[in-house]
Amino acid sequence: MSAVALHPGTGPIAASRVFVGRSLRHSLRDGEGLSLAIVLPVMLMLLFTFVFGGAIDSGGGYVDFVVPGIIVLCSGFGAASVAVSVNRDLTGGAMQRFRSLPMPAATCLVGHVVASVLRNLLATAVVVGVALLVGFRPVAGVGEWCAAIGLVLAWILAVTVVFAAIGLLASSPEAANGYGFALLFLPYLSSAFVPLDSLPAWLVPVASAQPVTPLVESIRALLLGQDPGLQPLFAVLWCAGIVLAGAAVAVWRFPKR
């Protein structure tokens, strides 16, 4: 038999670049998914400001209150599709090929996560743009904007990693889709849409103990020129913890799938 040269293969960084390109192609090609990820949060925001807003705050200031919550909700919508795309890679044949190639196959997850973060940033930007059109009037300086954007980015990353982990754990793309739905309720049980003190007493500890509340409180305070106190720290700790937990699931689960 003739001598065959060893295939060079790629390292983690080069492979990640290839997979980010692949996942971005997927995103751009899935026009319906991309537009839903943008249109749904915008619809929700319009619903909350124009339909519910009058009942919650007849003075019309509700838009300033609700936009941070909508931004958080929006990242959930956008990231949910990661669970399905990760699971499809595992249950379809693609992963078999990736694993038999001379490169770290887990970098395929990096592609999904990075593409999702970029998709969500785009959706968030559109939501903020529409919010400004319908009367959102933030009073933040450059520093506050950067801090708020940083928090949103951390949250998007955290939610995306959770959905990627769900994709690794679920038995089928359909199941992955179903599990993700539960996570979308989190913002409703927080101070995203109504002030904490308006919740029933037994729900207040639940709402304050979950990650969305410090996140929303921080973004709201930063954008509206109030003092966020320690809330940004709690929000960052939550996001870091979630990312670590999700990464642990990936490290534990990926080699077994």
Place this chain on the structure above:
Amino acid sequence: MNPTIEITDLRQSYGGRAVLDGITLGIEGGVFALLGPNGAGKTTLVSVLSTLLRPDSGTARILGHDVVRDAATVRRLIGTTGQYASIDEALTGRENLVMVARLLGLGARRAKQRADELLGSFGLEDAADRRVGGYSGGMRRRVDLAASLVLPPAVLFLDEPTTGLDPASRSRLWADVAQLAADGCCVFMTTQMLDEAEALADRVAILQDGAIVADGTVAELTGLIGEETAVLVDRDGRPVRTLDVPSSAGGLAAALAALDPAERGLRVELRRPTLDDAFIALTRRDHRLDLTGAAA
């Protein structure tokens, strides 16, 4: 020289059931076909050899590299085509090939160039820029095979490469495999189709319940179950039973004389054993017609 593929006492079980029950095989090169019914362990064996599955015990080496301890090197030597096409349906044929080429370590320009070459040699130019999701079964397999050949592999694994293909796509794929073998690539294929093994393989092994029950060339395997046999056939040409022909001179005449009067109207045909016969005799799953008295 080391065998290209060397498997020693490989075992793998799931939930107490031995899927691979001590496989030992050495493959020098050429086209090797692993035949076996559904559930015999073919895909499990290919998964172990292509580093996708860690065996419970035993070793397997590709060109001397252990598939567990030196999986990274083995992945730099092999190409794989799974039972169902392992390609990205949302990407086009060209994008799939470019992606695999990049992951194998080719630069952007070289990857594009190689994808173009493969699209040409597999007759996929017209479909190159359509998404694979819309391809026919035969086209998918060709993209999949092309993806396994972006860089020439030392060993190509084909797991049931023609299952579900129409006859034209099947013979096209056969021609591709024959060409690869002619170019010096060692091909390890699994199949349930005996004619496929007969057409392509230099060597055939039959896997049954996780064990190799026969191993040799097609001629050797069919030889295992005897030479030509005399078969009684009815007026429609359907075999009725095998004649027991003593190997002495005049044996056939004696056998004919000993026929039951009810069988006198039947014809006698000489039948050369096929790989089908060998397979049926060796796997003993199918008793509908015992033409293989010698081996049974």
